[in-house]
Amino acid sequence: MNSVRLELSKNVVAPGDEITHTIVNDGAAALLFGVDYGIEEGTADGWRPLNIAMAFAAVGLSVSPGQSSSPIGTHIPRGLRPGKYRLTKSLRALSSDGVPVPKAVGEIIIRREFVVGTREDSGQVTDRR
């Protein structure tokens, strides 16, 4: 069973929504991560990574064993069409003295699915790709 999981403040969202994601660390090691996240789109051929036009400060955050991270702001890109997606997050385990464990053995990828619905807030513009 995975000892680290990703939680979202909302699992059904609209393009442009601001939600949060939280890392719940039930594992034995502290974890290092950034404020960034990836988004993958569910397609008939599987999960397709999307490249989102967003810049992230390269700062590192951490979460101790048995704790949850502070909620991290998460912008749902404006161009997403309705459908199934998942948020992805890359973490790095920290050793007992707080040093990042090499990626080959220390990297952990966690994901959480969400659904993008339609937003009926304008009617003026139908924003389809």
Place this chain on the structure above:
Amino acid sequence: MVRTRVAALAGVLALAAGLTVGLGAATTASAAATLTNAATSAGLQNFAANVETLGETRFPDTFAGAALTSAGVVIVYSTNTSDAALNSAMAKLNTGNYPVGYIAARFSYSKLDALNSALAAVQAKLHKDGVELFMSEPDAATGAVDVTLLRPTSADFARLNSSGVISPAPGRLTTANYSRAVSAVISSIAGSGYAVEPAWQAQPATTTTPNSPDSPAGRYNGTAPFNGGDYIKGTNRLNCTGGFSVEGNKSHNPFMLTAGHCGRTTWSTPAQAMGRTSSLYWRNPARDDFQTIRVGSARGNVNGNTDAYAVVGQVVPARDSLLTLDGSVTGEVHDIKVLSNNATIYNIKGPGGVKFTASHLVTAAGPCTGGDSGGPMYVRVPAPLQVRAVGTIVAYYGLPSGGFACAGERIGYELSASNTSLILDARVVR
């Protein structure tokens, strides 16, 4: 000066249709092919950077920018390709007899920089009018500041419709004509000289996270005198990377640079306490993103993955030349292509939900990740184990073509704002 056109460079020259072009060094097609293979050489990279640095510094009102082609030709964009002083200065730099092409440019470096700053200065006004900027960067080749937008929401459309300055009739805005409408808004607020590009689509990427190589443990146990590139932790629980070691011009005290968004705090490596933030340069009118950490002693080195490099100077890399990223989590990554050397990135997502804008950024098509902030960007020099400082890592973003880019503030702006100088040649300052 001999000016010879080379068939192998036709692709480059085609870019200059209608413009004045000449090659500054005599060469042949076969020589050009050899140069293609040598286009990644440290000597050529340094020459291209020297051209950019000298041009910006001594000829900012004529020189527009430099770029390095894949064929190994350094292109000099200039508003006056016959400027004898500029051309003579470039020739003196060219001790390696590298091929140089001169292309007439519309605007000088100073003008393009001023245009880029003017846009950043009206960001709040543009936001109010429904225009969300993602990035802007001077482009010497096109003679404009390239502006990339965020994809608009219906709220943006509504604000833009009510701004009263758009060219399409209100109510007819679509994603297709949004960029044109924004061009009109920007022109009305900031003037001409901007090339507005459509918002990036959310499109397939090669990866969702940077494919970071490993970084060995050496940099994780930094002790005084501290090197740049050390993994550092703040009592604010943020993790970053030490940048270059600098010395106060008046006090002669040693400092370590890191990113401003890493916050005002007390810093340590996993092995030893370092010191406190001395001055924070972040979210200020200059749109900086760095800080100085007062340390007991510092050395004019940066940590690579397996070696420490002596810092021997500073430089502005030419567009399309190569540099090295050296954040403590991603590690030392060489031969990363420079995308821009004076970009502004808007609405960078920082810690604690803060969004900020940073200017005077070198952007490069390579990976950095959480914890790399403040880490060194540099250009290797032909001499072994020596580098020249470029800047300190600020942010990363996905490229529309896939992959990731890393951005860092230029070292020259950091040194000027903080009234410090680089500690060079592995010298120790206490």
